[in-house]
Amino acid sequence: MTEVARPPAVAGQFYEGEGSTLAHQLEACFLSPRGPGELPARRRSASRTIRAAIVPHAGYEFSGPIAALAYARIAAEPPPATVLVLGVDHQGAGLGPALSDHPWRTPLGPTAIDHELVRALARPPIAVDEPAHAFEHSIEVQLPFLEYVLPRPRFVPLQVPFAPFEDLQRVADVVRSAIEGRDVLLIASTDFSHYVPAATADRLDHLAIDAILARDPRRLYDTVEKHRITMCGIAPTTVLLAILRQEPLTAELLRWGHSGEAVRMRDVVGYASLLLERAPSGATAA
Secondary structure, three states: OOOOOEOOOOEOOOEOOOHHHHHHHHHHHHHOOOOOOOOOOOOOOOOOOEEEEEEOOOOHHHHHHHHHHHHHHHHOOOOOOEEEEEEOOOOOOOOOOEEOOOOEEEOOEEEEEOHHHHHHHOOOOOEEOHHHHOOOOOOHHHHHHHHHHOOOOEEEEEEOOOOOHHHHHHHHHHHHHHHOOOOEEEEEEOOOOEEEEHHHHHHHHHHHHHHHHOOOHHHHHHHHHHOOOOOOOHHHHHHHHHHOOOOOOEEEEEEEEEHHHOOOOOEEEEEEEEEEEOOOOOOOOO
């Protein structure tokens, strides 16, 4: 039986609404001097080191090139079996951490759901909640990039609303257990400071980025609260760091930028792309 796909909520707004123009828009993100400056490599490495990525989710004009930096690196490695995308609840529509068990459609076509992983994740406090995803963009805007760089990707969307740190830790514990032994790439979708002068965004965002580079979820959460950083994806990013806290990974900032780089504006939104990586196969500690 054909599954009913979730239709795109922000096609024609955050990204182009037709398949051919969307493909050209994605290519422009990769070719941009604010991004990789070239299209993704056609040849992939023999092994994958990328465990997770943290990427922005604004309109492609503003944050697409910065997101493309992470997706270009993902494109250069063997594709994962599944991508778990942790997103924001901007609308306040969810009753808690929310999964979708339907395929999602973009102008490039449908993206299949990993139903087995959804079943493994659907344990308290996480539940399947389709209405929570209906109008949310933070996960949706990642799909055209995934469809562009991965052959026939499967994914799972998990919307994580803001909550006390201990509640986010419980979400991370469920996810860590569910993905154990599975080939899953993790993505957290977040923008950073919202509508502040560029110098303020630079200063505040790098406080949060330093905590991410230290791979410390508690430090990130507390830093964002203490300095009142308007980082919309603090919840999914905290959960991602907590999931991977005990894994031997290194974190790398690919680039920080802001919306004023694309269109002249007084107050800007900050964006960053970061990767968490394993050591290459055969590498030894110094």
